[in-house]
Amino acid sequence: AQSVAQPEDQVNVAEGNPLTVKCTYSVSGNPYLFWYVQYPNRGLQFLLKYITGDNLVKGSYGFEAEFNKSQTSFHLKKPSALVSDSALYFCAVRDGGSQGNLIFGKGTKLSVKP
């Protein structure tokens, strides 16, 4: 069965410091991996995705994610965090053979302090 794990409920980072939000996955076929962000009272906003090719994927707002097949991980990273990055981050996976529904992790709350 497909699954996604986000091991941290919350990540606290000082502004200007690098941040990492962790995600590991389990799928039977080729994984298509996504990161979404949710700001208060807003819908889930797409940040980036991994389909194939380069293991380092760049996305919106300066975020990037590194796909590691051997560790079945897809951690979200940013070199220098902003206070405005504070939000709820969701990792999601879709099995390449599925009809399209996303399997989400439980979300990680990122808090960036000035």
Added chain:
Amino acid sequence: EPEVTQTPSHQVTQMGQEVILRCVPISNHLYFYWYRQILGQKVEFLVSFYNNEISEKSEIFDDQFSVERPDGSNFTLKIRSTKLEDSAMYFCASSSDRVSYNEQFFGPGTRLTVL
């Protein structure tokens, strides 16, 4: 920038009542989805919809649930007889096609509270 919209933002209902949650997907999208998130839990897939029929549904999507595209713009989720455990945030999403690597665009959600 086009976006998915949902109404209402918050719905309060009594147990056993019917509710209809409404969504307007992005206009040129063809695939539509409902997800829900019970407070403190994961976002869970409910159903996908294409060409006026359900493409896929989860175990959660039982006979109490139905979806409809009543006109060219709206996409609705109906819960026939609400239960306390239906209280959750419900998200609508749409995508331009069913290709697995295309992202889905989500609405802001409707918070359903069943009393």
